Amino acid sequence: MFIPKIEIQLPEWIHNYLDSEKITLPNIEDRMRFVIKLSELNIKEKTGGPFGAGVFDDKGKLIAPGINMVESRRCSILHAEIVALSLAQKSLDRFDLGNGGSLKYELVSATEPCAMCYGAIPWSGVSRLVCGARDEDARSIGFDEGPKLKNWIHELEVRGIEVRRDVLREEAASVLRHYADIGGTIYNSAGKC
């Protein structure tokens, strides 16, 4: 039987946006602002849902950006965090970004991760998660964050992963509201669209 292959490739606009420069953002708000901007551009360019993310090293250097590409690539796995983590692992050529805990990498996400992306974080080897908008901001526009643990932050912390939330939460949440206002697709679990 024929089994296709899948390519995970960012759209052209993001390559143009990033240009040929290396991006280093030592300030945590600047890193959050960067992933919020990706969320905004993803809506504007019509390449996916209102979600952006990025993996940065401990100097604030961008290793890989991520945007939601579920609708445009017809793949429910392609949330911003999954895209950023996968591309970062490809760039660094290892499945454990932290290389056994010796190196520090951070996942910055404009919205707190859904159940899938949350579960992906411990496997990825990042040692910090930084979030903007909260779960409830995503739910307030109709997205289902999925079956997540109530004590999800604690469960990351016991695995050695620090969590920072509410970084530019209002700016991040306003992108979600804008997406709902312009009638963006709200897709959800169990085929409820």
Added chain:
Amino acid sequence: MFIPKIEIQLPEWIHNYLDSEKITLPNIEDRMRFVIKLSELNIKEKTGGPFGAGVFDDKGKLIAPGINMVESRRCSILHAEIVALSLAQKSLDRFDLGNGGSLKYELVSATEPCAMCYGAIPWSGVSRLVCGARDEDARSIGFDEGPKLKNWIHELEVRGIEVRRDVLREEAASVLRHYADIGGTIYNSAGKC
């Protein structure tokens, strides 16, 4: 900056194994036997961890197989379930396999899903999950299933996803034990290998 693309492609042996035939397995044990065989072959061919999965339609026709390719492709996202769901969505050209609940698809996994794959299931549009080995069988050889809800089955059921567990559990668990016996890599969260 340069951002690579990622290809998700099954290894050559699986194409040879599946041959050019369509595979239809109306019996649930036969579907489980098929994904357990994928787990075994994945060990034998040294292309990943001891995990296999498949997406089937409601007649038992295989839509896409999946195997763990974390180590070989250096990507922590590439668990068997994620691979099978992504390839099935690519084959059917939609991110919601169930197409709004009108069609029935099943994810069969040789081992109960980790936290990430669990979180991916509601987004995928499958309406049934069938599992062989249990979480504790994976944990007993040293794998961490990640931060999963205690009532994970209930949380799928309330989202309209039926769960069948313990289908050929012993056969599935014996593949995990074999992997541990021959010294297969046990990778885990937070970079603990």
